[in-house]
Amino acid sequence: MDDTDRELLAQLEGNARLPVATLARRLGLARSTVQARIERLEEKGIIAGYALRLGDAARGDRIRATVLISIEPRSTPAVLARLKTLTQVEAAHTASGRWDMVLQLAAPSTALLDEVLDAIGEIDGVKGSESLIHLSTRIDRLG
Known part of the structure; x- marks a missing residue:
């Protein structure tokens, strides 16, 4: 896991529903690169799932x-x-x-x-x- 992965995780922790296009823009990466990183983090178990946070x-x-x-x-x-x-x-x-x-x-x-x-x-x-x-x-x- 590198600094980009950590920043991606921080963005997703703030709002797991952010569109990949928005994440890509914030990280300065191509949409396909961000999608591939998310999939890799899921496969490695670093991202274990997505959940609803009640207010x-x-x-x-x-x-x-x-x-x-x-x-x-x-x-x-x-x-x-x-x-x-x-x-x-x-x-x-x-x-x-x-x-x-x-x-x-x-x-x-x-x-x-x-x-x-x-x-x-x-x-x-x-x-x-x-x-x-x-x-x-x-x-x-x-x-």
């Missing part, structure tokens, strides 16, 4: 939370299997330090969020948790 108007009715959990040794696969069944769990990341996993949750109400937090606490292998309710978003580069 605040669509996400505004969701209560979001980060949940930190500690897990009994050797229980991670079973805990993950159970977490996958909870649709309010949007992402789960393993972590180093005091907590073993960081979860991202979203629910339409505090009542449902409370139910999900209880369900997480009841999973066999979960030793403890700490919940952080998101109040407002000040920076969002991930969408």
Whole structure:
């Protein structure tokens, strides 16, 4: 990957729907060259896909939370299997330090969020948790 590929990726991160002609103009390259670079980046798995980013108007009715959990040794696969069944769990990341996993949750109400937090606490292998309710978003580069 060279500097041109990095700039192409930066442009696509800003707006993945940019026409190839616009990308070519911005990069100072031929349209066919940009198209070939995109295809190569897709084939190499550098571009894994394209996704819809919802704006605040669509996400505004969701209560979001980060949940930190500690897990009994050797229980991670079973805990993950159970977490996958909870649709309010949007992402789960393993972590180093005091907590073993960081979860991202979203629910339409505090009542449902409370139910999900209880369900997480009841999973066999979960030793403890700490919940952080998101109040407002000040920076969002991930969408």
